[in-house]
Amino acid sequence: MQAYLELKLAWELFQRAPHALNDDERKRLGKIALRQQQLEQAILTSREAAQVSVPDATLNERLATLRSRYPTQDELDAELGGIGLNEDSLSEAILRDLRVETLLEQVASQAELASDADAERYYRDHPDAFCRPETRTLRHILLTFNNAREQVKALALFDRLRPTLVDEDSFAKAALRHSHCPTAMQGGLLGTLKRGQLFPELEPSAFGMDVREVSDAIESPIGLHVLRCDAIQRGETVSFNHTRERILEHLNGKRREAAQKAWIVCQLARLQSAKSMA
Structure with missing residues (x-):
């Protein structure tokens, strides 16, 4: 077959x-x-x-x-x-x-089902799996440059812009007009991000700002950025009660797989033994 x-x-x-x-x-x-x-x-x-x-x-x-x-x-x-x-x-x-x-x-x-005690033990032993990291909803304006002269001009433009970036709407309009990033079409919106999703040079400011705060100009490998924090979603630990069913489903899936693998190994050994004796 x-x-x-x-x-x-x-x-x-x-x-x-x-x-x-x-x-x-x-x-x-x-x-x-x-x-x-x-x-x-x-x-x-x-x-x-x-x-x-x-x-x-x-x-x-x-x-x-x-x-x-x-x-x-x-x-x-x-x-x-x-x-x-x-x-x-x-x-x-x-x-x-x-x-x-x-x-x-x-x-x-036929695999033995996981119990609530098994689920609680898994929850305690894997704390990182149930932590929602802090995230930030961020916007930026990006100015790229090819030489020192263009960099100075970009910094001067940011100096003029910063006092006008008083709210989300004014920042979005400035991004649409000046930013060299495709996100300009969305008002500079980068989205809701967690640590590790930005250039390392941007993270200290991005995750150190308060809501509605605008950063100073920050240089990254692709140019100069000014960031704005629209919202902060604080990190939290998901409660056991909230995730209990998901843990049980995961554990039972693993047990089912283990039962199948163990049974198949036995059948392969039986077949090999029968062939050896033939």
Whole structure:
């Protein structure tokens, strides 16, 4: 069933049909498909696999999804013919694929669910994950320069402008008129930013200003800036109650993955042992 796996994986990995892949992509696809085929063999020869069934509606839905990727039925038929499949063998391969998915889902569902105590422990052990950093809503006017003479002229312009930048509206109008940054079209609005998103030269002023304060001229690698702070959003720690469900979802997801991986390792070992004894 490697032909179907290559068809499926080509769309999943490259969003293209197998015939549209280049040589490197085909080589990568072949290796992944072979590994996937080995995993499927181990899974479907397990004791649990005998109890797995797939509803016809699920199979038909998966077939419809595949057909929707091709403009016409003829193009799909040509693709299938090129890899040695027809409608019957395609349905058989998809059914096999769905049995694997169903069985892995059943294995995952047997994982022990995380408790509130587990969630609280995770919350305590990962404090940085639940801290919202302070952010600032900032505007700027940027004047670029190519030589010392232009730099002096830019500084002189800022000296004339600063007394007129009395509110958000006047700053926005000055940015629209004078700024060399594309943000001039939005009144110089840089957006709501946290530390680490600006040039290092700008951060001390950007995060040291009060609301409505305008900075002195600051030089960065791209020119001279004057900053304005429109708003400050103080940093805070998200409460456990607020994030409890998200933590439980994360922990349960990890446990489900671990249960699947452990079970697959056992099936691969069983299959390898059976081959060694044959």
